Amino acid sequence: MVLHGWESVFFWVFALAALVAGLLTVMARNAVHSALFLISALVSVAALFVLLGAEFIAGVQILVYVGGVMVLFLFVIMLVNVGAEEREQEELFNHPAQVTAAVCFAALLVFGLFYAINQSAGRFLPDANEEALAAAARGERLRRAETRVSNISEDTQRVGSSLYRYGALPFEIASVLLLVAIVGSVLLARTAKQELAADDVDPLVVSELSAAGELTPAEIEAAARRARADDVWEQSKS
Amino acid sequence: MNTLFTPALLLLQGSMLDNMSEGVQRPDLSKFLIIAALLFAVGVAGVLTRRNIIVIFMSIELILNAANLNFIAFSRYLQETGHANAVAGQVFTVFIIVVAAAEAAIGLGLVIALYRNRETIFVDKIDLLKW
Numbered sequence: 001m002v003l004h005g006w007e008s009v010f011f012w013v014f015a016l017a018a019l020v021a022g023l024l025t026v027m028a029r030n031a032v033h034s035a036l037f038l039i040s041a042l043v044s045v046a047a048l049f050v051l052l053g054a055e056f057i058a059g060v061q062i063l064v065y066v067g068g069v070m071v072l073f074l075f076v077i078m079l080v081n082v083g084a085e086e087r088e089q090e091e092l093f094n095h096p097a098q099v100t101a102a103v104c105f106a107a108l109l110v111f112g113l114f115y116a117i118n119q120s121a122g123r124f125l126p127d128a129n130e131e132a133l134a135a136a137a138r139g140e141r142l143r144r145a146e147t148r149v150s151n152i153s154e155d156t157q158r159v160g161s162s163l164y165r166y167g168a169l170p171f172e173i174a175s176v177l178l179l180v181a182i183v184g185s186v187l188l189a190r191t192a193k194q195e196l197a198a199d200d201v202d203p204l205v206v207s208e209l210s211a212a213g214e215l216t217p218a219e220i221e222a223a224a225r226r227a228r229a230d231d232v233w234e235q236s237k238s
Numbered sequence: 239m240n241t242l243f244t245p246a247l248l249l250l251q252g253s254m255l256d257n258m259s260e261g262v263q264r265p266d267l268s269k270f271l272i273i274a275a276l277l278f279a280v281g282v283a284g285v286l287t288r289r290n291i292i293v294i295f296m297s298i299e300l301i302l303n304a305a306n307l308n309f310i311a312f313s314r315y316l317q318e319t320g321h322a323n324a325v326a327g328q329v330f331t332v333f334i335i336v337v338a339a340a341e342a343a344i345g346l347g348l349v350i351a352l353y354r355n356r357e358t359i360f361v362d363k364i365d366l367l368k369w
Binding site (some may be wrong): 031054064072102110170182191 | 275290
Protein backbone atom coordinates (compact mmCIF):
# COMPACT_ATOMS: atom_id res chain seq x y z
CA MET A 1 0.00 0.00 0.00
CA VAL A 2 1.73 3.15 -1.20
CA LEU A 3 0.35 6.62 -1.78
CA HIS A 4 1.47 8.45 -4.92
CA GLY A 5 1.73 12.04 -6.09
CA TRP A 6 -0.88 14.37 -4.63
CA GLU A 7 -2.08 11.64 -2.29
CA SER A 8 1.22 11.76 -0.44
CA VAL A 9 1.15 15.57 -0.27
CA PHE A 10 -2.34 15.46 1.26
CA PHE A 11 -1.21 12.67 3.59
CA TRP A 12 1.53 14.83 5.10
CA VAL A 13 -0.68 17.92 5.29
CA PHE A 14 -3.48 16.12 7.14
CA ALA A 15 -1.16 14.03 9.30
CA LEU A 16 0.69 17.12 10.53
CA ALA A 17 -2.61 18.97 10.99
CA ALA A 18 -3.95 16.10 13.09
CA LEU A 19 -0.80 16.00 15.24
CA VAL A 20 -0.63 19.76 15.78
CA ALA A 21 -4.35 20.00 16.53
CA GLY A 22 -4.02 17.07 18.95
CA LEU A 23 -1.13 18.77 20.74
CA LEU A 24 -3.06 22.03 20.98
CA THR A 25 -6.08 20.11 22.34
CA VAL A 26 -3.95 18.88 25.19
CA MET A 27 -2.16 22.20 25.78
CA ALA A 28 -4.96 24.75 25.43
CA ARG A 29 -5.86 26.62 28.62
CA ASN A 30 -9.53 27.03 27.90
CA ALA A 31 -11.70 23.92 27.62
CA VAL A 32 -13.69 25.44 24.75
CA HIS A 33 -10.47 25.97 22.77
CA SER A 34 -9.56 22.35 23.50
CA ALA A 35 -12.88 21.21 22.09
CA LEU A 36 -12.44 23.29 18.92
CA PHE A 37 -8.89 21.96 18.38
CA LEU A 38 -10.16 18.42 18.94
CA ILE A 39 -12.77 19.01 16.23
CA SER A 40 -10.05 20.00 13.75
CA ALA A 41 -7.97 16.96 14.76
CA LEU A 42 -10.96 14.68 14.16
CA VAL A 43 -11.66 16.27 10.78
CA SER A 44 -8.01 15.77 9.77
CA VAL A 45 -8.19 12.11 10.78
CA ALA A 46 -11.40 11.81 8.72
CA ALA A 47 -9.46 13.20 5.73
CA LEU A 48 -6.82 10.51 6.32
CA PHE A 49 -9.63 7.94 6.26
CA VAL A 50 -10.71 9.26 2.86
CA LEU A 51 -7.11 8.93 1.63
CA LEU A 52 -7.19 5.32 2.78
CA GLY A 53 -10.35 4.65 0.78
CA ALA A 54 -12.66 4.36 3.78
CA GLU A 55 -15.27 6.92 2.77
CA PHE A 56 -18.02 5.46 4.93
CA ILE A 57 -15.95 5.61 8.11
CA ALA A 58 -14.89 9.16 7.27
CA GLY A 59 -18.54 10.16 6.97
CA VAL A 60 -19.43 8.42 10.22
CA GLN A 61 -16.49 10.12 11.91
CA ILE A 62 -17.73 13.56 10.84
CA LEU A 63 -21.38 12.85 11.65
CA VAL A 64 -20.96 11.07 14.98
CA TYR A 65 -17.85 12.69 16.42
CA VAL A 66 -17.98 16.23 15.11
CA GLY A 67 -21.76 16.45 14.83
CA GLY A 68 -22.72 14.52 17.95
CA VAL A 69 -20.04 13.92 20.53
CA MET A 70 -18.30 17.28 20.22
CA VAL A 71 -21.58 19.20 20.45
CA LEU A 72 -22.28 17.23 23.64
CA PHE A 73 -18.82 18.19 24.95
CA LEU A 74 -19.39 21.87 24.17
CA PHE A 75 -22.80 21.80 25.89
CA VAL A 76 -21.33 20.27 29.03
CA ILE A 77 -18.37 22.69 29.04
CA MET A 78 -20.82 25.57 28.92
CA LEU A 79 -23.08 24.01 31.56
CA VAL A 80 -20.33 23.52 34.12
CA ASN A 81 -18.72 26.87 33.29
CA VAL A 82 -15.17 26.58 34.59
CA GLY A 83 -13.49 28.75 31.98
CA ALA A 84 -12.69 31.50 34.43
CA GLU A 85 -11.45 29.07 37.03
CA GLU A 86 -8.71 27.49 35.02
CA ARG A 87 -6.90 30.69 34.13
CA GLU A 88 -5.13 31.23 37.42
CA GLN A 89 -4.29 27.60 37.97
CA GLU A 90 -0.74 26.37 37.86
CA GLU A 91 1.10 25.98 34.57
CA LEU A 92 0.57 22.93 32.44
CA PHE A 93 3.58 20.81 31.57
CA ASN A 94 5.68 22.60 34.17
CA HIS A 95 7.17 19.49 35.75
CA PRO A 96 10.31 18.46 33.89
CA ALA A 97 9.68 14.90 35.03
CA GLN A 98 6.25 14.80 33.35
CA VAL A 99 7.61 16.18 30.10
CA THR A 100 10.60 13.84 30.12
CA ALA A 101 8.38 10.84 30.78
CA ALA A 102 6.00 11.78 27.96
CA VAL A 103 8.80 12.42 25.46
CA CYS A 104 10.53 9.16 26.46
CA PHE A 105 7.28 7.26 25.97
CA ALA A 106 6.69 8.77 22.54
CA ALA A 107 10.32 8.19 21.50
CA LEU A 108 10.14 4.57 22.67
CA LEU A 109 6.94 4.01 20.71
CA VAL A 110 8.28 5.57 17.52
CA PHE A 111 11.68 3.90 17.81
CA GLY A 112 10.00 0.54 18.39
CA LEU A 113 7.89 1.07 15.29
CA PHE A 114 10.91 2.12 13.23
CA TYR A 115 12.76 -0.95 14.44
CA ALA A 116 9.88 -3.28 13.60
CA ILE A 117 9.46 -1.68 10.18
CA ASN A 118 13.18 -1.93 9.54
CA GLN A 119 13.13 -5.59 10.52
CA SER A 120 10.40 -6.29 8.00
CA ALA A 121 12.08 -4.09 5.39
CA GLY A 122 10.22 -4.12 2.13
CA ARG A 123 7.33 -6.23 3.36
CA PHE A 124 5.05 -3.23 3.48
CA LEU A 125 6.09 -2.29 -0.05
CA PRO A 126 4.50 -4.57 -2.63
CA ASP A 127 6.59 -4.93 -5.78
CA ALA A 128 5.70 -2.56 -8.62
CA ASN A 129 4.09 -5.26 -10.73
CA GLU A 130 1.72 -6.39 -8.00
CA GLU A 131 0.91 -2.78 -7.19
CA ALA A 132 -0.02 -1.98 -10.79
CA LEU A 133 -2.22 -5.07 -10.89
CA ALA A 134 -3.98 -4.00 -7.69
CA ALA A 135 -4.54 -0.49 -9.05
CA ALA A 136 -5.94 -1.88 -12.30
CA ALA A 137 -8.22 -4.24 -10.41
CA ARG A 138 -9.46 -1.36 -8.29
CA GLY A 139 -10.11 0.71 -11.39
CA GLU A 140 -12.07 -2.12 -12.98
CA ARG A 141 -14.13 -2.73 -9.90
CA LEU A 142 -15.25 0.88 -9.69
CA ARG A 143 -18.25 1.91 -11.72
CA ARG A 144 -17.97 5.19 -13.62
CA ALA A 145 -20.30 7.91 -12.34
CA GLU A 146 -22.99 9.22 -14.68
CA THR A 147 -21.24 12.56 -14.91
CA ARG A 148 -18.07 10.81 -16.20
CA VAL A 149 -16.01 12.89 -13.80
CA SER A 150 -15.14 10.28 -11.20
CA ASN A 151 -15.64 6.71 -10.11
CA ILE A 152 -18.26 5.51 -7.66
CA SER A 153 -16.76 4.09 -4.50
CA GLU A 154 -18.07 0.73 -3.35
CA ASP A 155 -16.65 1.04 0.12
CA THR A 156 -19.99 1.65 1.85
CA GLN A 157 -21.55 -1.36 0.17
CA ARG A 158 -18.73 -3.64 1.24
CA VAL A 159 -18.71 -2.35 4.81
CA GLY A 160 -22.47 -2.86 5.01
CA SER A 161 -22.42 -6.41 3.73
CA SER A 162 -19.48 -7.31 5.96
CA LEU A 163 -21.20 -5.70 8.95
CA TYR A 164 -24.38 -7.73 8.52
CA ARG A 165 -22.71 -10.95 7.37
CA TYR A 166 -20.02 -11.26 10.05
CA GLY A 167 -21.00 -8.75 12.69
CA ALA A 168 -24.79 -9.00 13.09
CA LEU A 169 -24.70 -10.06 16.75
CA PRO A 170 -22.14 -7.41 17.81
CA PHE A 171 -24.27 -4.89 15.91
CA GLU A 172 -27.33 -5.77 18.01
CA ILE A 173 -25.25 -5.68 21.19
CA ALA A 174 -24.01 -2.22 20.20
CA SER A 175 -27.60 -1.01 19.87
CA VAL A 176 -28.38 -2.27 23.38
CA LEU A 177 -25.23 -0.55 24.62
CA LEU A 178 -26.40 2.74 23.16
CA LEU A 179 -29.84 2.32 24.77
CA VAL A 180 -28.23 1.67 28.16
CA ALA A 181 -26.01 4.71 27.66
CA ILE A 182 -29.02 6.94 26.92
CA VAL A 183 -30.97 5.74 29.96
CA GLY A 184 -27.88 5.87 32.17
CA SER A 185 -26.93 9.41 31.27
CA VAL A 186 -30.49 10.64 31.80
CA LEU A 187 -30.55 8.95 35.22
CA LEU A 188 -27.14 10.37 36.15
CA ALA A 189 -27.85 13.92 35.11
CA ARG A 190 -31.20 14.52 36.84
CA THR A 191 -31.44 16.69 39.95
CA ALA A 192 -32.54 15.50 43.38
CA LYS A 193 -35.91 17.18 42.84
CA GLN A 194 -36.45 15.42 39.53
CA GLU A 195 -35.43 12.18 41.21
CA LEU A 196 -37.98 12.78 43.96
CA ALA A 197 -40.76 13.14 41.41
CA ALA A 198 -40.32 9.60 40.12
CA ASP A 199 -38.36 7.51 42.61
CA ASP A 200 -37.77 6.78 46.26
CA VAL A 201 -35.00 8.87 47.72
CA ASP A 202 -33.25 8.89 51.07
CA PRO A 203 -35.54 10.52 53.75
CA LEU A 204 -32.48 12.58 54.71
CA VAL A 205 -32.42 14.14 51.24
CA VAL A 206 -36.15 14.85 51.45
CA SER A 207 -35.78 16.62 54.79
CA GLU A 208 -32.78 18.59 53.49
CA LEU A 209 -34.68 19.73 50.42
CA SER A 210 -37.77 20.70 52.37
CA ALA A 211 -35.60 22.56 54.88
CA ALA A 212 -34.12 24.52 51.99
CA GLY A 213 -37.70 25.37 50.99
CA GLU A 214 -37.40 23.80 47.54
CA LEU A 215 -40.39 21.48 47.86
CA THR A 216 -44.09 22.22 47.86
CA PRO A 217 -46.17 20.54 50.62
CA ALA A 218 -47.79 18.32 47.98
CA GLU A 219 -44.39 16.97 46.94
CA ILE A 220 -43.38 16.23 50.54
CA GLU A 221 -46.71 14.49 51.08
CA ALA A 222 -46.22 12.40 47.91
CA ALA A 223 -42.73 11.35 48.97
CA ALA A 224 -43.98 10.35 52.43
CA ARG A 225 -46.87 8.41 50.88
CA ARG A 226 -44.49 6.53 48.63
CA ALA A 227 -42.24 5.68 51.58
CA ARG A 228 -45.24 4.39 53.59
CA ALA A 229 -46.43 2.29 50.66
CA ASP A 230 -42.96 0.78 50.45
CA ASP A 231 -43.06 -0.12 54.15
CA VAL A 232 -46.45 -1.79 53.76
CA TRP A 233 -45.16 -3.75 50.77
CA GLU A 234 -42.05 -4.87 52.68
CA GLN A 235 -44.19 -6.03 55.63
CA SER A 236 -46.65 -7.89 53.43
CA LYS A 237 -43.75 -9.79 51.86
CA SER A 238 -42.31 -11.00 55.19
CA MET B 239 22.58 -8.11 18.54
CA ASN B 240 23.73 -6.85 15.20
CA THR B 241 20.18 -6.44 13.95
CA LEU B 242 19.32 -4.22 16.92
CA PHE B 243 21.77 -1.58 15.76
CA THR B 244 20.91 -1.85 12.11
CA PRO B 245 18.97 1.46 12.05
CA ALA B 246 21.93 3.31 13.60
CA LEU B 247 24.38 1.67 11.21
CA LEU B 248 22.19 2.52 8.25
CA LEU B 249 22.02 6.12 9.44
CA LEU B 250 25.81 6.19 9.58
CA GLN B 251 26.07 4.86 6.09
CA GLY B 252 23.69 7.55 4.88
CA SER B 253 21.44 5.10 3.11
CA MET B 254 18.73 5.66 5.71
CA LEU B 255 18.46 9.26 4.52
CA ASP B 256 17.73 7.99 1.03
CA ASN B 257 15.19 5.62 2.52
CA MET B 258 13.61 8.50 4.41
CA SER B 259 13.20 10.76 1.40
CA GLU B 260 11.75 7.82 -0.48
CA GLY B 261 9.40 7.22 2.47
CA VAL B 262 8.35 10.87 2.57
CA GLN B 263 7.58 10.96 -1.13
CA ARG B 264 5.73 7.65 -1.16
CA PRO B 265 4.19 7.11 2.30
CA ASP B 266 3.23 3.50 2.98
CA LEU B 267 1.48 1.67 5.81
CA SER B 268 4.32 2.35 8.26
CA LYS B 269 3.86 6.13 8.05
CA PHE B 270 0.22 5.75 9.07
CA LEU B 271 1.29 3.59 12.01
CA ILE B 272 3.81 6.22 13.13
CA ILE B 273 1.29 9.05 12.90
CA ALA B 274 -1.21 6.95 14.87
CA ALA B 275 1.44 6.17 17.51
CA LEU B 276 2.23 9.87 17.90
CA LEU B 277 -1.49 10.73 18.21
CA PHE B 278 -1.79 8.01 20.85
CA ALA B 279 1.19 9.45 22.75
CA VAL B 280 -0.33 12.94 22.65
CA GLY B 281 -3.59 11.53 24.02
CA VAL B 282 -1.81 9.68 26.82
CA ALA B 283 0.08 12.87 27.72
CA GLY B 284 -3.25 14.69 27.92
CA VAL B 285 -4.80 12.05 30.19
CA LEU B 286 -1.78 12.13 32.50
CA THR B 287 -1.21 15.89 32.77
CA ARG B 288 -4.58 17.62 32.60
CA ARG B 289 -6.76 18.21 35.64
CA ASN B 290 -9.98 19.23 33.93
CA ILE B 291 -11.98 16.02 33.61
CA ILE B 292 -13.63 17.17 30.35
CA VAL B 293 -10.23 17.65 28.68
CA ILE B 294 -9.25 14.19 29.95
CA PHE B 295 -12.30 12.78 28.15
CA MET B 296 -11.24 14.62 24.99
CA SER B 297 -7.78 13.07 25.23
CA ILE B 298 -9.40 9.65 25.48
CA GLU B 299 -11.25 10.41 22.23
CA LEU B 300 -7.89 11.23 20.67
CA ILE B 301 -6.49 7.87 21.81
CA LEU B 302 -9.49 6.01 20.34
CA ASN B 303 -9.00 7.86 17.08
CA ALA B 304 -5.38 6.76 16.90
CA ALA B 305 -6.58 3.16 17.24
CA ASN B 306 -9.16 3.76 14.49
CA LEU B 307 -6.45 5.09 12.19
CA ASN B 308 -4.44 1.90 12.71
CA PHE B 309 -7.47 -0.27 11.97
CA ILE B 310 -8.29 1.58 8.75
CA ALA B 311 -4.66 1.59 7.57
CA PHE B 312 -4.34 -2.17 8.08
CA SER B 313 -7.72 -2.69 6.41
CA ARG B 314 -6.49 -0.87 3.29
CA TYR B 315 -3.22 -2.80 3.38
CA LEU B 316 -5.07 -6.13 3.52
CA GLN B 317 -7.42 -5.06 0.73
CA GLU B 318 -4.45 -4.59 -1.57
CA THR B 319 -2.86 -7.88 -0.66
CA GLY B 320 -6.17 -9.53 -1.58
CA HIS B 321 -7.34 -10.67 1.85
CA ALA B 322 -10.85 -12.16 1.79
CA ASN B 323 -12.50 -10.16 4.56
CA ALA B 324 -10.29 -7.08 4.56
CA VAL B 325 -13.18 -4.71 5.41
CA ALA B 326 -13.31 -6.24 8.90
CA GLY B 327 -11.05 -3.43 10.10
CA GLN B 328 -13.59 -0.84 9.02
CA VAL B 329 -16.43 -2.79 10.67
CA PHE B 330 -14.45 -2.87 13.89
CA THR B 331 -13.92 0.87 13.63
CA VAL B 332 -17.68 1.38 13.48
CA PHE B 333 -18.00 -0.46 16.79
CA ILE B 334 -15.20 1.61 18.33
CA ILE B 335 -17.02 4.78 17.32
CA VAL B 336 -20.26 3.45 18.88
CA VAL B 337 -18.50 2.64 22.14
CA ALA B 338 -16.79 6.05 22.15
CA ALA B 339 -20.15 7.78 21.74
CA ALA B 340 -21.69 5.76 24.60
CA GLU B 341 -18.65 6.47 26.76
CA ALA B 342 -18.87 10.20 26.09
CA ALA B 343 -22.59 10.30 26.96
CA ILE B 344 -22.13 8.42 30.24
CA GLY B 345 -18.96 10.29 31.13
CA LEU B 346 -20.51 13.70 30.58
CA GLY B 347 -23.58 12.64 32.60
CA LEU B 348 -21.18 11.75 35.42
CA VAL B 349 -19.44 15.12 35.05
CA ILE B 350 -22.74 16.96 35.41
CA ALA B 351 -23.75 14.92 38.46
CA LEU B 352 -20.31 15.51 39.95
CA TYR B 353 -20.42 19.24 39.32
CA ARG B 354 -23.84 19.43 40.92
CA ASN B 355 -22.58 17.79 44.09
CA ARG B 356 -19.01 19.07 44.36
CA GLU B 357 -18.99 22.26 42.26
CA THR B 358 -15.66 21.28 40.72
CA ILE B 359 -14.49 19.13 37.83
CA PHE B 360 -10.77 19.07 38.65
CA VAL B 361 -9.65 15.52 39.24
CA ASP B 362 -7.25 16.40 42.05
CA LYS B 363 -10.12 17.93 44.04
CA ILE B 364 -12.28 14.83 43.65
CA ASP B 365 -10.49 12.51 46.00
CA LEU B 366 -13.21 11.18 48.30
CA LEU B 367 -15.21 8.04 47.70
CA LYS B 368 -17.89 9.14 50.15
CA TRP B 369 -18.74 12.54 51.56
